[in-house]
Every structure is written in C-alpha cells, then in structure tokens.
Amino acid sequence: MKRAALLLRLMLKAVWVRKDRALTALTSIAVVATMATVALTVYSDLEGKFSREFRSFGANVIVSARGASLSADDPALMKTLALIKSTAGNKTEVVPVGYAIAQGPAGSPVVIGGTDLPAFKELNAWWSLDPVANSGGEALVGFRAAAALSPKGEPFQLTYNGKTISVQVAAIFHSGSEDDSRIYLNLPQFSALTGMQPNTAQLRLTGSAKEIEQQVARLSASLPQAEVKPVRQITAVQAAVLGKTRSIVLAASTVVVVLIVVCMVTTLTGSVLERRKDFAVMKALGASNSTVNLLFAGEAALTSLLGAIIGFIVGSGIALWIGEANFGAAITPRPLLLLPVILGSIFLALLASTAPLRILRRIQPAGILRGE
Amino acid sequence: MFARLLFESFRRQQRRKAFALLAIALGMSITTAMIAVATDVGDKMNQELRTQSANLLITPVQDSLDVNIGGVNLKPASEGAYIRESDLPKMKDIFWGHNILGFAPFLSEQQSFVLNPHVTAESGDVHVGSLVTADLIGTYFSQELKTRNESFVTGVQTVNKFWQVQGQWPADDSTNALAGSSFAAKANLHPGDTIAVGGRTLTITGILTTGGPEDEAIVAPLHLVQQLLGHPDQVRRVVVSALTKPEDDFARRDPRSMSPTMFERWSCSPYANSIAFQIHDALPNVQVEQIRQVEQNQGRVLARISGLLLLLTIAALVAAGLAVSAVMAATIIERRHEVGLMKSLGAGNGAVASLFLTEAGLLALAGGFAGFAIGVVLAHRIGQSIFGSSITVHPVVLAIVVFAALVVALAGSTGAVRKAMRFDPALVLRGDA
Numbered sequence: 001m002k003r004a005a006l007l008l009r010l011m012l013k014a015v016w017v018r019k020d021r022a023l024t025a026l027t028s029i030a031v032v033a034t035m036a037t038v039a040l041t042v043y044s045d046l047e048g049k050f051s052r053e054f055r056s057f058g059a060n061v062i063v064s065a066r067g068a069s070l071s072a073d074d075p076a077l078m079k080t081l082a083l084i085k086s087t088a089g090n091k092t093e094v095v096p097v098g099y100a101i102a103q104g105p106a107g108s109p110v111v112i113g114g115t116d117l118p119a120f121k122e123l124n125a126w127w128s129l130d131p132v133a134n135s136g137g138e139a140l141v142g143f144r145a146a147a148a149l150s151p152k153g154e155p156f157q158l159t160y161n162g163k164t165i166s167v168q169v170a171a172i173f174h175s176g177s178e179d180d181s182r183i184y185l186n187l188p189q190f191s192a193l194t195g196m197q198p199n200t201a202q203l204r205l206t207g208s209a210k211e212i213e214q215q216v217a218r219l220s221a222s223l224p225q226a227e228v229k230p231v232r233q234i235t236a237v238q239a240a241v242l243g244k245t246r247s248i249v250l251a252a253s254t255v256v257v258v259l260i261v262v263c264m265v266t267t268l269t270g271s272v273l274e275r276r277k278d279f280a281v282m283k284a285l286g287a288s289n290s291t292v293n294l295l296f297a298g299e300a301a302l303t304s305l306l307g308a309i310i311g312f313i314v315g316s317g318i319a320l321w322i323g324e325a326n327f328g329a330a331i332t333p334r335p336l337l338l339l340p341v342i343l344g345s346i347f348l349a350l351l352a353s354t355a356p357l358r359i360l361r362r363i364q365p366a367g368i369l370r371g372e
Numbered sequence: 373m374f375a376r377l378l379f380e381s382f383r384r385q386q387r388r389k390a391f392a393l394l395a396i397a398l399g400m401s402i403t404t405a406m407i408a409v410a411t412d413v414g415d416k417m418n419q420e421l422r423t424q425s426a427n428l429l430i431t432p433v434q435d436s437l438d439v440n441i442g443g444v445n446l447k448p449a450s451e452g453a454y455i456r457e458s459d460l461p462k463m464k465d466i467f468w469g470h471n472i473l474g475f476a477p478f479l480s481e482q483q484s485f486v487l488n489p490h491v492t493a494e495s496g497d498v499h500v501g502s503l504v505t506a507d508l509i510g511t512y513f514s515q516e517l518k519t520r521n522e523s524f525v526t527g528v529q530t531v532n533k534f535w536q537v538q539g540q541w542p543a544d545d546s547t548n549a550l551a552g553s554s555f556a557a558k559a560n561l562h563p564g565d566t567i568a569v570g571g572r573t574l575t576i577t578g579i580l581t582t583g584g585p586e587d588e589a590i591v592a593p594l595h596l597v598q599q600l601l602g603h604p605d606q607v608r609r610v611v612v613s614a615l616t617k618p619e620d621d622f623a624r625r626d627p628r629s630m631s632p633t634m635f636e637r638w639s640c641s642p643y644a645n646s647i648a649f650q651i652h653d654a655l656p657n658v659q660v661e662q663i664r665q666v667e668q669n670q671g672r673v674l675a676r677i678s679g680l681l682l683l684l685t686i687a688a689l690v691a692a693g694l695a696v697s698a699v700m701a702a703t704i705i706e707r708r709h710e711v712g713l714m715k716s717l718g719a720g721n722g723a724v725a726s727l728f729l730t731e732a733g734l735l736a737l738a739g740g741f742a743g744f745a746i747g748v749v750l751a752h753r754i755g756q757s758i759f760g761s762s763i764t765v766h767p768v769v770l771a772i773v774v775f776a777a778l779v780v781a782l783a784g785s786t787g788a789v790r791k792a793m794r795f796d797p798a799l800v801l802r803g804d805a
Contacts, residue, residue, distance in 0.1 A: 018705075020701070020705050020788070020791065021705055021706075024698045024699075024702040024705065031691045031695050031698070034687075034691060035688065035691045038684070038687050039684075042680070049676075050676075053672065053673050053676055054673075056672065057665065062583075101446065108437065109437070109446070111439055111440065126669055144438075148436075174661060174662075175664050175665070176428075176662045176663040176665070176666075176667070177429075177663065177665065181437040181438040181439070231583045231584075232536065232582055232583035232584070233425045233532075233534050233584065233665070234666075235534075235583075236424050236534030237421055237425055237666065241417070241421065241673055241677070244416075244417060244420055244758060244759070245417075245677050247757075247758045248409065248681065249681070249684065251757070252405070252406060252684060252685075252688075252754065253684070255402065255405055255750055255754070256402050256684075256688045256691070256692075259398045259401060260398070260691055260692065260695055262398055263394075263395045263399060263692075263695045263696070263699065266391050266394050266395050266398075267391070267395060267698060269391070270391040270699075270702065270706075322680065322683045325679070326680050327676060
C-alpha cells in the first residue's frame with residue numbers, strides 16, 4: 001500500500017514539477033485522439049448523411065404491372081401498392097402513376113400520366129418548372145408536349161376513347177427525359193378520362209446501395225404479378241458516389257491518423273529519452289527495472305487517458321460541426337468509439353514511453369549522471 | 373560564431389534534431405496530401421460520375437412527341453426528325469470540346485424478330501421460329517471516331533457504365549447484339565442464341581440490364597441498325613457526357629438576354645447550360661437538354677463531397693500544426709540547461725532566441741520540403757488506388773507547405789524559448805527550475 005502511494009506520488013510530482021513537458025505530451029495525445037475520433041465518427045456516418053442527399057435524386061425504383069398492359073385497372077395493382085408500403089420500410093415514398101395514350105386536338109398521340117401531383121412534383125424536385133400565370137389548373141406539361149399542344153400554357157383539349165376533356169396547364173417543365181413529351185394530370189381527372197387506375201408506381205427507397213438491393217429483391221419476391229426495377233442510371237451514380245467517397249475519406253483519414261501517431265510516438269519517445277537523468281537517479285537510489293518501467297508507463301497511461309478523453313470530446317465536437325457545416329445535419333457522437341480511442345491512445349503511449357527505457361537500461365546509471 | 377553555434381547544435385544533437393525533423397516532415401506531408409486530395413476530389417469524382425451516366429440529351433428540333441410507355445415505343449416509324457450522325461464529331465470542336473468525355477447516339481424502331489432461325493447450310497432457307505416484336509436500338513458500344521485532329525473512342529461503354537451486361541459486349545462492326553433483360557426473359561434468349569430481323573441474323577452475345585426501355589429491346593451496333601431500318605447516317609437522339617460545373621444562379625440565366633461581356637463570361641464557364649448552348653450552335657437543327665435527374669442532383673452531391681474533404685483537411689491541418697508545435701516546444705523545453713548556460717556566459721535574450729529560432733527555421737525548411745515530397749507520393753498513391761488516375765499536386769502547394777512549416781515551427785518554439793528565458797540561469801543549472 002505504501003509502495004503504491006509512493007509510486008502515485010512520484011508520478012503526480014513528475015507531472016507537476018514539469019508541467020510544460022506533461023502538457024506537450026498531453027497535447028500530442030489529445031491531437032491524435034481528436035483526429036482518430038473525427039475520422040471514425042465521420043466515416044461511420046457517411047452512408048447515413050449521403051443517403052439523405054440522395055433523396056433529392058427522386059425515384060430509384062419503378063414497379064409496373066407486368067407486361068406493361070395499359071388496361072391494368074385490375075385491383076391487383078392497388079393491392080400491390082398497399083403491399084409495397086408494408087414491405088419496404090416506412091421511409092419509402094410510393095407515388096402511383098397511371099399511363100395512357102390520348103389524342104391532342106390534331107389527333108396526334110400523346111402520353112398522359114395520372115398521379116398525385118404534389119407528391120409527384122416533390123419526387124421529381126430536379127425538374128425546372130415554369131409556372132403558367134393564373135391558369136387555375138393543375139396539369140404539369142413537359143416542354144415538348146407543350147410546344148406541340150399549348151406553347152403559351154393555354155388550355156387545350158385531350159381526347160381518349162371518344163371522351164374529351166379540357167386541360168388547364170399549371171406549369172411547363174423540363175426534365176431531360178421522356179417525361180418532356182408527357183402530360184401529367186391529377187389522378188381523379190385521369191381516371192375520369194380513361195377509366196384507368198395507376199399501372200405503375202415510382203418508389204423512392206432510402207438506405208445504402210445494398211439495402212436498396214435487398215428491398216428490391218424482397219419486393220420482387222412478394223409481388224410476382226409486377227415488375228420491380230431499380231433505375232440504374234440513378235442507383236449506379238449513388239453507388240459510385242458513396243463507394244468513392246468512403247474510400248477517399250478512409251484513405252485520407254488513415255494517412256492523417258497514421259502520420260500523426262508516428263509524430264506523437266516520436267515526441268513521447270524523445271521526451272522520455274530526455275529524462276535519462278531521472279532514470280539514472282532512480283536506478284542509483286535502488287529502484288528495480290520494473291519499478292522504473294511502472295513509473296514511466298503509469299505516467300504515460302495517465303496522460304494518455306486524459307488526452308484520449310479530451311480528444312474524444314473535441315473530436316466529437318469537430319465531427320458534429322463538420323456535419324452541421326457540410327450536410328446541414330449533425331453527425332452525432334458515437335459513444336461506442338470512446339473505448340477504442342482510449343485503449344488505442346494508452347497502447348501507443350505505453351509503446352512510446354517504454355521502448356526507449358530498454359535502450360537506457362543498457363547504460364550504466366553512473367555514466368548518465370556523469371553526463372555521458 | 374553564430375554559424376558555429378548553429379552547426380555544433382545540429383552536429384551534437386543529431387537524435388533530437390532528427391525527431392523534430394521527422395515530426396515536421398510528417399505534419400507537412402499530411403498537409404500536402406490532404407490539400408491535394410481535397411482540391412482534386414471534385415474533379416476526380418465528376419469524371420468518375422460522367423463515365424457512369426451521361427448528362428446531356430440531344431434531340432432533333434422538329435421531332436414529334438415520343439410515345440413511349442413502359443419501355444414500348446409506340447411512335448410511328450415514319451414520324452419524327454433525325455440528326456445526322458456524321459455531324460456528331462463536330463461537338464468535340466466547340467470551346468468546351470475537351471470537357472465532352474464521350475457521347476452515344478441512338479436510333480430505334482419497333483421490329484419483328486424471329487427467334488433462333490435455323491439456317492441450313494445446303495438450302496440457305498430460314499425455318500421461321502416464333503415471331504416477337506420489340507424495339508431494335510442501334511448505338512455505339514465502343515466506336516472509334518475521328519475529329520479534325522484527334523481520334524477518340526466513344527459509346528455507351530464509356531458514357532453509360534450503368535448499363536450492365538452479362539456476357540460479352542458486341543463489337544461495333546459485328547452483327548452481334550445485346551438482348552434487354554426483360555425481353556430476354558420473355559423470349560427465353562441466352563447468349564449464343566441468334567435472332568433474325570430484316571433478313572439479317574444477329575448473334576446475342578450478352579444480356580443487358582439498364583432499368584430503362586433498353587431492357588425490353590434488342591441493342592445492336594448503330595451502322596447495322598441504320599442499314600436494317602434504311603436510315604443511313606441518321607440517329608434519333610444522342611446522349612453526351614460532359615464535365616460540368618455545378619449550376620448557380622448565373623448559369624440559369626437566359627443567354628439571349630445577356631450583355632456581350634456577360635455572355636462571354638457565361639460561355640467561358642463549363643456550365644451544363646453553356647455547353648448545351650455551344651453544342652446547339654455546332655450541330656444543325658438540334659435541341660440540347662440537361663438530363664436533369666443526373667445533372668441537377670450531382671452538383672449538390674459533389675459540393676458535399678468537396679466540402680467534407682475540405683473540412684477534414686482543415687481539421688487535419690490544425691492537428692498537424694498542433695502536433696508539430698508540441699514537438700518543437702518539447703525539444704526546446706528539454707534544452708533549458710543550454711539556455712541557462714548560454715545566459716550565464718553572458719548571452720542576451722536576443723542572441724539565445726535567434727539561435728533557437730534559426731534552428732527551428734532550418735528544421736522547418738528541411739521538414740517542409742521533405743514533407744512535401746512524401747505528401748506528393750501519398751496523394752499519388754491515394755489517387756491511383758481510388759480513382760485509377762494520379763492526383764497531381766499543384767506547385768503552389770509547396771510554397772504553402774513550407775510557409776506553414778515555418779509558421780508552425782516558429783510558433784511552437786517561440787513560446788517555449790520565452791518560457792525558458794524567464795528562469796534564473798543559476799536555478800536552471802542547479803536543476804531546481
């Protein structure tokens with residue numbers, strides 16, 4: 001008991017007497033722990049943060065009644081949609097769309113879609129919309145369809161199977177896809193004209209590429225009467241973005257953490273070597289090798305424990321800030337990382353402080369004290 | 373005298389100096405590598421994404437509306453306008469031609485196909501198998517083209533990597549074709565099967581999955597399809613992959629309403645709109661649209677990635693700076709005896725400080741250069757392993773790094789030197805301080 005107390009006192013005294021030395025050691029360990037925490041926290045939340053970004057890409061899966069039959073007003077698809085909602089997580093957005101071919105005033109064919117317009121607009125947030133001033137209508141018209149049927153956004157007639165309706169244009173949109181040749185009506189109007197119910201659904205699944213793949217597989221298994229297709233143009237981009245970003249963040253963080261660790265080990269090793277006089281005095285006073293080891297190691301462990309905790313707190317703060325500044329959503333601290341960070345720091349500090357002692361042990365204490 | 377003191381200090385304290393040098397070099401290589409990666413990641417990522425999927429769509433001006441549902445093209449074959457295929461290489465001659473990484477033209481029409489016709493060598497007659505209708509799409513797979521002064525390879529393999537093929541890609545001068553996955557499943561086609569159309573027999577070499585209308589179609593080399601459909605030198609639409617700058621408010625303005633200087637500034641920025649505008653000028657009678665689902669969202673994501681790397685870089689730079697400062701401080705703190713000795717021999721504070729700071733400066737210079745060299749190698753390796761192309765480090769980074777090394781090393785030393793000088797030399801030498 002007395003021995004332990006003495007050791008503790010020696011340690012604390014060593015720290016207290018050379019506060020600046022202890023402070024530099026603490027700084028270097030805290031810096032390592034901070035960087036490690038930042039890198040690990042950011043890396044582990046990358047997927048979550050990016051899948052938030054990917055939401056703006058819109059629908060990434062299309063479910064359609066098999067055979068693309070245009071008279072699919074069978075109740076099967078409605079049941080299917082209900083099923084999609086229950087199978088694919090609750091964050092999934094499902095927007096049912098019905099397609100049909102109607103005739104414009106000149107009898108030219110044009111594809112019309114019927115859907116829940118506000119949800120559909122939200123899903124296709126990247127469209128550029130030119131609202132038509134006080135039209136009072138709801139229809140969204142692709143710019144190519146508009147050029148043919150309603151260049152200035154004026155109301156026009158659509159005919160389907162002998163039935164004719166007048167379409168009020170709410171906005172003309174550019175999408176850069178085949179939607180540019182289509183006209184989107186709200187579902188009641190579409191059903192009234194065609195007597196059809198939605199025959200496809202656009203889905204926005206959230207999650208990693210792998211999770212989306214699993215969800216698609218689950219959906220196709222549970223919907224044998226429908227075709228479930230990922231929009232590969234979008235999913236491929238997302239996978240590429242995520243994969244490359246993960247690797248670049250991993251590579252950069254690894255470089256930074258490894259180099260800073262080397263830097264810190266160098267500092268600590270150097271400062272232990274500078275204390276060869278302490279070492280020699282202890283030996284001359286009769287301390288055994290293990291006692292000296294214990295003393296130096298204990299000091300290093302204490303410093304690194306404190307440094308790791310400071311580093312974890314600062315690092316979590318920086319990660320939080322990175323999330324706020326870059327993604328507009330905090331990257332929350334991961335308490336699970338605290339233990340590895342502490343253990344890693346202590347391990348490194350022990351390594352850095354006890355390795356040089358092995359060199360010193362070979363030298364006679366008297367030699368060191370004499371200044372050789 | 374000063375030079376000698378300096379020289380002796382380096383000669384006698386080699387280990388200590390080596391540690392400090394190592395620390396500075398490591399800190400600065402972090403700086404170099406992170407700056408290089410952070411500044412280049414946007415471009416690299418942009419390039420990577422451009423191979424995944426095209427971002428511009430060219431269609432003829434007088435085209436009639438597409439009548440396309442669920443991958444089935446119901447547009448009458450006789451209708452609509454075409455783009456001349458031989459005009460396409462002209463788009464490489466526009467101001468931003470180098471930003472155009474590739475393009476792929478498409479020509480499609482609904483056709484009747486005969487599955488697995490048996491061609492008997494003796495009679496040459498075709499035993500008609502079952503008849504199916506599907507779109508026949510012609511495109512470049514990996515076609516070599518010549519522009520005025522260079523030749524380049526382009527096609528869906530370079531601009532639409534999201535097209536997945538099980539089996540082999542057909543060659544552009546062959547009579548091989550790809551079968552869309554949905555079509556192949558319906559018609560029970562496999563690689564190696566043959567189908568006949570318009571008197572020609574095509575060999576299916578692979579099954580194509582795109583998630584788009586191609587899944588329901590047969591995709592064959594463009595020139596073959598042009599012959600089959602009787603539309604030589606004609607294509608319906610072209611997708612283009614161009615490296616673009618994310619759109620801002622200025623990019624969205626209408627070029628027709630700009631003053632000449634503004635218009636010049638606008639066309640000298642590689643916005644999707646200005647590249648589209650230039651292509652529109654270069655090719656007769658075409659309309660160029662952004663594929664907005666790709667182009668609009670990508671800019672945002674790229675900005676996020678660059679931003680993330682930038683913030684990580686700032687954190688890493690601060691960390692490296694602190695680590696180097698701590699090392700410099702530590703080496704000087706340990707040299708209190710020297711300070712005491714010098715002062716008791718009559719050296720003034722200025723002399724002591726200038727000696728120590730010169731040492732720190734020399735170390736910083738050497739460490740800065742060494743760190744830059746290591747950092748360049750690291751950045752190169754990161755680029756190679758992740759993007760398959762090296763990240764080049766701008767020479768100006770060298771100046772930044774050496775300057776940063778000096779600032780950090782001197783800042784770390786100054787505090788410690790001042791502290792060391794505050795002690796009474798006698799106490800320091802006796803070992804009491």
